[in-house]
Amino acid sequence: MRRPDDWHVHLRDGAMLAAVVNHTARQFARAIVMPNLAPPVTTVAAARAYRARIEAAVDTALGFTPLMICYLTDHSDPDEIERGFAEGVFTACKLYPAHATTNSAHGVSDIGAISAVLARMERIGMPLLLHGEVTDPTIDIFDREAVFIERVYARIQADFPGLRSVFEHITTVEAVAFVENSGPLVAATITPHHLRINRNAMFDGGIRPHAYCLPVAKRERHRLALRRAAVSGSPKFFLGTDSAPHIIAAKESACGCAGIFNAPFAIESYAATFEEEGAIDRLEGFAAEHGPRFYGLPLNEERIVLERDPIDVPTTIDVGAAGAVVPFHAGERLQWRYAGIASSD
Numbered sequence: 224m225r226r227p228d229d230w231h232v233h234l235r236d237g238a239m240l241a242a243v244v245n246h247t248a249r250q251f252a253r254a255i256v257m258p259n260l261a262p263p264v265t266t267v268a269a270a271r272a273y274r275a276r277i278e279a280a281v282d283t284a285l286g287f288t289p290l291m292i293c294y295l296t297d298h299s300d301p302d303e304i305e306r307g308f309a310e311g312v313f314t315a316c317k318l319y320p321a322h323a324t325t326n327s328a329h330g331v332s333d334i335g336a337i338s339a340v341l342a343r344m345e346r347i348g349m350p351l352l353l354h355g356e357v358t359d360p361t362i363d364i365f366d367r368e369a370v371f372i373e374r375v376y377a378r379i380q381a382d383f384p385g386l387r388s389v390f391e392h393i394t395t396v397e398a399v400a401f402v403e404n405s406g407p408l409v410a411a412t413i414t415p416h417h418l419r420i421n422r423n424a425m426f427d428g429g430i431r432p433h434a435y436c437l438p439v440a441k442r443e444r445h446r447l448a449l450r451r452a453a454v455s456g457s458p459k460f461f462l463g464t465d466s467a468p469h470i471i472a473a474k475e476s477a478c479g480c481a482g483i484f485n486a487p488f489a490i491e492s493y494a495a496t497f498e499e500e501g502a503i504d505r506l507e508g509f510a511a512e513h514g515p516r517f518y519g520l521p522l523n524e525e526r527i528v529l530e531r532d533p534i535d536v537p538t539t540i541d542v543g544a545a546g547a548v549v550p551f552h553a554g555e556r557l558q559w560r561y562a563g564i565a566s567s568d
Contacts, residue, residue: 226525226564227510230518231342231352231412232397233325233393233482233505234289236260241280242542243468245485248287250561253515253522255352255405255463256289256487258317259326261440263294274312286525292352296329297336300420302453303565308349314518315350315389316340320375323356325467325481330354334375338451341379350518351379354397356438361520368399368438376560380405389517392417392465394438394446402459403452406463410517412463413453415492416483416551421446429540433549436467437481453509454502470546471539485551488536492552493561494529526565534560 229251270291277289307313319330356367386450390411402411417459424434467482497506
């Protein structure tokens with residue numbers, strides 16, 4: 224199949240970046256790299272510097288291109304954002320509601336504070352990527368995505384109808400319906416883990432911190448809706464792993480970090496889901512065609528090989544001096560194996 228891209232990944236920084244980046248790069252030709260570092264990537268200079276660190280850490284033989292994102296704050300400068308987009312540094316901007324997830328304390332506290340930024344992005348055709356959860360403490364955590372649609376996304380859509388946007392890592396029936404019923408300027412990414420687990424996974428025989436992510440997995444009816452959307456063939460849905468590594472000590476603690484590290488076996492996980500749904504022939508569109516077409520980028524010419532050959536996922540993956548991380552599907556046997564980039568001979 225055509226080599227896929229990952230339209231939502233967390234590569235971290237420093238030693239963790241060096242340890243995890245090639246898990247993404249060996250499968251995916253390009254990746255939207257999330258900017259929620261500490262401090263976040265809010266300027267053109269910071270994005271250039273982060274891109275350079277990624278390029279220094281990745282195996283150049285893998286032919287991987289990181290796509291950089293601007294982290295929006297209440298004080299983001301429309302001119303800086305437009306300059307970064309014009310110079311090919313910023314691919315898009317990311318809206319994190321303040322305190323919604325990892326390293327989001329600097330995120331947007333009021334959508335009205337960035338109206339000038341959104342107007343500029345609408346004018347220049349720059350995509351907005353949204354972490355779709357409200358952070359109102361009176362709203363149940365399992366309802367935060369649906370309420371975000373009502374309170375925030377619908378308002379953005381009404382005020383900026385020409386703004387291209389991606390509803391990131393959707394998890395609910397409501398999000399699927401919102402994307403399907405919106406025009407061609409609205410799309411969504413779907414993770415491998417939200418296709419495979421529901422909220423029971425976090426409580427299977429005890430607290431399971433390695434199944435905890437944000438947004439959290441929801442009820443089974445939501446998981447099934449995501450699977451139907453992913454395999455539907457609709458160009459509005461495409462691959463975004465939201466792979467987010469944390470060392471074991473950070474996950475297995477009194478206040479464990481949110482995030483699932485799925486990069487090492489991402490395409491195999493998606494393949495399992497598509498085969499189970501009788502739609503393996505639609506995996507290529509979801510993984511390698513819908514995303515670049517939405518972003519206005521060329522399709523990858525390279526091909527990868529997936530073999531129907533079982534592979535055992537290790538229980539942990541070493542990340543150097545920091546320790547180890549637990550990958551998604553740890554200890555499981557997957558029926559598809561990524562065999563690398565196809566020979567051009």
